[in-house]
Structures are given as structure tokens and as C-alpha cells.
Amino acid sequence: MAEQQTLSVLEPGAATDRAVATAVAQPNIALIKYWGKRDEELVLPRTDSLSMTLDIFPTTTRVHLDRTALHDRVALNGASATGEALRRIVAFLDLVRERSGRPERAVVDTRNTVPTGAGLASSASGFAALALAATTAYGLDLGPVALSRLARRGSGSASRSVFGGFAVWHAGHGAGGPDGDLASYAEPVPAGDLDPALVVAVVNAGPKDVSSRAAMRRTVDTSPLYGPWAASSRDDLAAMRTALLRADLDAVGEIAERNALGMHATMLAARPAVRYLAPASLTVLDAVARLRRDGVCAYATMDAGPNVKVLCRRVDAERVASVLRGAAPGSTVHVALPGPGARLLDEAWR
Numbered sequence: 001m002a003e004q005q006t007l008s009v010l011e012p013g014a015a016t017d018r019a020v021a022t023a024v025a026q027p028n029i030a031l032i033k034y035w036g037k038r039d040e041e042l043v044l045p046r047t048d049s050l051s052m053t054l055d056i057f058p059t060t061t062r063v064h065l066d067r068t069a070l071h072d073r074v075a076l077n078g079a080s081a082t083g084e085a086l087r088r089i090v091a092f093l094d095l096v097r098e099r100s101g102r103p104e105r106a107v108v109d110t111r112n113t114v115p116t117g118a119g120l121a122s123s124a125s126g127f128a129a130l131a132l133a134a135t136t137a138y139g140l141d142l143g144p145v146a147l148s149r150l151a152r153r154g155s156g157s158a159s160r161s162v163f164g165g166f167a168v169w170h171a172g173h174g175a176g177g178p179d180g181d182l183a184s185y186a187e188p189v190p191a192g193d194l195d196p197a198l199v200v201a202v203v204n205a206g207p208k209d210v211s212s213r214a215a216m217r218r219t220v221d222t223s224p225l226y227g228p229w230a231a232s233s234r235d236d237l238a239a240m241r242t243a244l245l246r247a248d249l250d251a252v253g254e255i256a257e258r259n260a261l262g263m264h265a266t267m268l269a270a271r272p273a274v275r276y277l278a279p280a281s282l283t284v285l286d287a288v289a290r291l292r293r294d295g296v297c298a299y300a301t302m303d304a305g306p307n308v309k310v311l312c313r314r315v316d317a318e319r320v321a322s323v324l325r326g327a328a329p330g331s332t333v334h335v336a337l338p339g340p341g342a343r344l345l346d347e348a349w350r
């Protein structure tokens with residue numbers, strides 16, 4: 001796989017003088033959702049999750065060490081990062097500094113091509129790209145699994161964007177501490193000869209009112225439906241692995257759709273309720289149900305936002321996209337295929 005080739009060219013010791021690196025990563029969409037942490041600090045999830053990395057919406061991040069700077073400087077799409085976004089990136093750089101033993105501050109320039117904060121997994125591609133660029137710039141030579149473990153600390157779903165195609169993120173075991181940290185990482189998941197596409201209907205690209213971090217905390221703390229969903233999600237994951245191996249896209253879609261709707265049910269039952277789905281989301285869900293009645297393999301999944309992603313066969317993707325465009329006028333619709341994992345750009349070798 002391309003990302004493994006790219007990562008494996010890093011030789012131990014060879015990277016120590018490299019003070020600049022640029023990495024690219026793509027978002028992933030979970031077919032079995034991550035919703036709920038058992039350790040906030042280490043970002044340890046309560047359940048395993050499974051995703052497909054997309055070939056669209058890359059995030060490109062350049063990290064450059066500045067020996068003379070007293071603070072990290074971070075630009076997000078050309079504008080200086082502030083507040084929570086800056087705090088999370090600096091906290092992540094602190095982890096990389098701690099591991100590398102290098103104290104320098106960094107200049108980070110990150111460019112997202114996906115709307116930020118709209119439930120389109122910008123934090124997944126963002127922290128996967130940052131993890132690879134920062135560890136390389138600081139001279140750390142992590143393999144993909146260790147990189148995934150580290151990316152998890154920035155944003156849980158980022159652990160999966162280290163890998164291309166389908167990836168499973170293991171919840172691991174233990175309450176926290178070093179053992180909990182070690183056991184929770186993502187890795188590629190075996191799949192048969194599927195030819196899937198994910199049609200992304202962006203019904204609203206604005207930032208969400210409640211962050212996924214806050215919403216999942218509230219759900220775990222207050223929703224009576226959380227426990228039952230987490231238990232059924234374990235069964236969904238086992239069934240999903242079988243469906244992927246058998247290359248049974250109808251089964252994959254059916255399991256993904258019920259898992260996502262269940263996750264939204266847990267939020268609706270939180271106190272106070274969290275509702276990400278908008279009227280346009282439900283209109284798209286109706287269109288997906290109609291496509292199925294017409295014999296098209298099409299199943300929906302939704303994250304912490306109103307946008308709907310529809311899993312279908314690659315040969316049907318354009319038809320599905322045009323049905324969704326007609327169903328939700330004003331939305332923008334993108335067709336994604338399975339994409340690559342996080343990788344370095346050539347600049348790192350100069």
C-alpha cells in the first residue's frame with residue numbers, strides 16, 4: 001500500500017536533522033461508529049470502530065521547527081489559529097516534543113479542503129497529517145501503528161486516517177495508563193473484492209453548535225440508550241468484519257446504517273438532547289430508501305453533523321449522486337472512493 005511504502009522509507013536515525021516535513025491525510029467515514037470515551041485524556045474509546053478512508057478532501061500540513069521561537073504558531077487555512085483549535089494542536093505538539101526530547105517550538109501550516117467542524121471528519125485528516133508531519137520534523141520514526149496511537153491523542157477518529165481503505169480502531173482494554181494507551185490503535189482490516197463508493201451530500205457546511213467531543217461526553221453521561229447501543233455495536237462490528245470479508249456490500253451497508261442511526265438515537269436520548277440531523281438530512285434518507293426500493297444498493301451514514309454519506313457500488317455512484325442532488329436542492333454532492341493513508345510529501349527529503 002502506498003502509505004506503507006512512504007512510511008517505511010524513514011530509517012531510524014536518518015531523520016534527526018530534519019526540521020521540516022509536510023504530510024497529507026484524508027478523512028475517513030466510520031461504518032461502525034466511535035461514540036464515547038472511557039478516558040478523555042488518553043482518548044480511549046468505549047467501543048471498537050471501523051471506517052473507510054476517502055480519496056477526497058485532503059488535509060496538507062507542514063511543520064517547521066523554529067529554534068528561536070518561544071511559542072508555536074499555527075495557521076489554519078491561512079488564518080492564525082486561536083482558542084480551542086490552537087490549544088489542541090499545541091497540546092499535540094507537546095506530546096511529540098516529550099517523545100522526541102526536542103524542545104523547539106513549531107510553525108504549523110495546515111490546509112483543509114473539507115469544511116471544518118461540519119461533521120465531515122476534518123479533525124481525522126487534520127490530526128493524522130499533523131501526527132505524520134510533526135513526528136517527522138521532530139525526528140521521530142514511528143511505524144504506522146505507533147503513528148495511529150499518537151494521532152488518536154489529537155482526535156480519536158484520526159487514528160483510522162493513518163491507514164488507507166478500511167481500518168478498524170481497537171478500543172483496547174484497561175481504564176487508562178500506559179497499558180490502555182498501547183492497546184488502542186487502528187490497523188487495516190481485511191476485505192474481499194468490494195468496489196464501494198461513498199456519495200457525500202453536504203446539506204449544510206457550517207460549523208456545528210455542539211462539538212462531537214462535548215456531545216459524546218453528554219451522551220455517555222446522560223443517555224439511557226448509550227449502554228444498549230455500545231453493546232449492539234460490538235455485535236455490529238463482528239458482523240461487519242464478516243460482511244467485508246465476503247465482499248457483501250448490501251450487508252456492509254445495512255450494518256453501517258443501523259449502527260449510525262443507533263448512534264443518533266443515543267444522542268437524541270441524551271439530556272439535554274443533541275440533534276445533528278436536519279430536515280434536509282431526513283429528505284436525503286428518504287431518497288436513499290427510495291433508491292433501495294428501486295433495486296440500488298445504497299445505505300446512509302451520518303456523523304456529528306447534518307450531512308449524509310451514502311455507501312453504494314462504484315458503478316451506481318453517479319446515479320446515486322444525481323438522485324441526492326435532486327432530493328436536496330442547495331446541497332453539494334461529492335463522490336468518494338476508498339483513498340490512501342497518511343503520507344509524506346517530497347519536501348521532507350530535501
Ligand code: DP6
Pocket residue numbers: 029030032033034035043049123124154155156157158212213302303304
Ligand atoms: C461521529 O474523532 O472527532 O465522527 O476524539 O473527541 O476528537 P474526538 O472525536 P472525533 O469523533 C468522531 C465521531 C464520529 C464517529 C466516528 O468517526 O467514528
